[in-house]
Amino acid sequence: MVDYDVVVVGGGTAGLSAALTLARAGRRVTVVDKGEPRNSPAAHLHGFLSRDGTAPADMLRVGREEVAGYGGTFLDTAVTTARPGPHGGFVAELETGRRLTARALLVATGLRDILPSVAGVAELWGGDVLHCPYCHGHEVRDKPVGVLGGENRPFSLHQASLVRQWSPDVVFFPHPIELADEERERFLARGVRVVEGPVERLETDGGRLAAVRMGDGSAVERSALFVGPRFVPRDELLTGLGCEVGPSGWVTVDASGATSVPGVWAAGNVVSEAAQLASAAGAGMTSAIALNHHLLADDIDSAVAHYRATGTAVSD
Structure with missing residues (x-):
């Protein structure tokens, strides 16, 4: 038996x-x-x-x-x-x-x-670094939100447009993705700001996400960041x-x-x-x-x- x-x-x-x-x-x-x-x-x-x-x-x-x-x-x-x-x-x-x-x-x-290999992403995963807008979008509504491009190009582009549904202040960081002119235009029409160039790390204040630090040294203040694992x-x-x-x-x-x-x-x-x-x-x-x-x-x-x-x- x-x-x-x-x-x-x-x-x-x-x-x-x-x-x-x-x-x-x-x-x-x-x-x-x-x-x-x-x-x-x-x-x-x-x-x-x-x-x-x-x-x-x-x-x-x-x-x-x-x-x-x-x-x-x-x-x-x-x-x-x-x-x-x-x-x-x-x-x-x-x-x-x-x-x-x-x-x-x-x-x-x-x-x-498998998370993007950007310093700070893993440390904030499940807190201020998120994946699913349907699971956590409401909790960051109307806040300054970012979307980090990743290996799955179609997913990243869709996510950047989708997150705009919860916040009027969305920045898309294509990171490794090269955008076509038509894609960039769609984001502009949607009210999504595009900040191109490599992302170096995420910066925190009191354990919470404060900004996305770019490779050129500039920083973009954000309260939450969506990524596509x-x-x-x-x-x-x-x-x-x-x-x-x-x-x-x-x-x-x-x-x-x-x-x-x-x-x-x-x-x-x-x-x-x-x-x-x-x-x-x-x-x-x-x-x-x-x-x-x-x-x-x-x-x-x-x-x-x-x-x-x-x-x-x-x-x-």
Whole structure:
């Protein structure tokens, strides 16, 4: 007998939502999570109905309590590798050296934000250096805001135009990006000031962003700065299992979160760079329902085989 019906790898919003749904369905489920959520630098989360303004750690604590209330368990460690089991299902190797067996896996390990290599960005990340206007734009509305260009050119240009929706005082620092005349004109028409040239560092006053220091020595006073990180999925477990990777470089899943490997589902930022808290929670629940149906089909097949062999129903 395997240890669990499902091992959920990753205890963020997607993983906890999946675990809650599976536990309420009576499945034996455990969540393996080392406690390093992507949004931990942020003081508050926003845009999640009924939880707006909640500290990320508080939301995860409540989520864990809800999962545990239905019999779900937690292991505060990491899964280092996963492989198919010798008799079906999967074996997950933990950082502690323990091995777990499960009928199915749900991977919700999220992604890493690779920040621009400008001094001060990492130190202020999640505070005055932000990524998502929908998550934090309202909190810096009407303040002097900057947008720093990055590796993802289309994203940076879109972000600079979008942030203008929250503040009349927006400066776009293209940094490594060379703007075409038409692009520069669009910013001017939108009321976005463009300050070109390399950005040297961010300057602070009392631990808060004060100014963006340019390579020529000039400084542009700003209260907040939006950046576009490079998103790298934490998908080593998925690729190690042989899950198909699409042209974008991300593991592909269907609408339910099923990967190309039977019995393996994925939800949240590990397969979607655009997933926010609410959509990640929805994806976790969707994957859990589909995964439960996958297990149900197996349960029915086993019950039929048992009935044909013994003439009796399977007892719980």
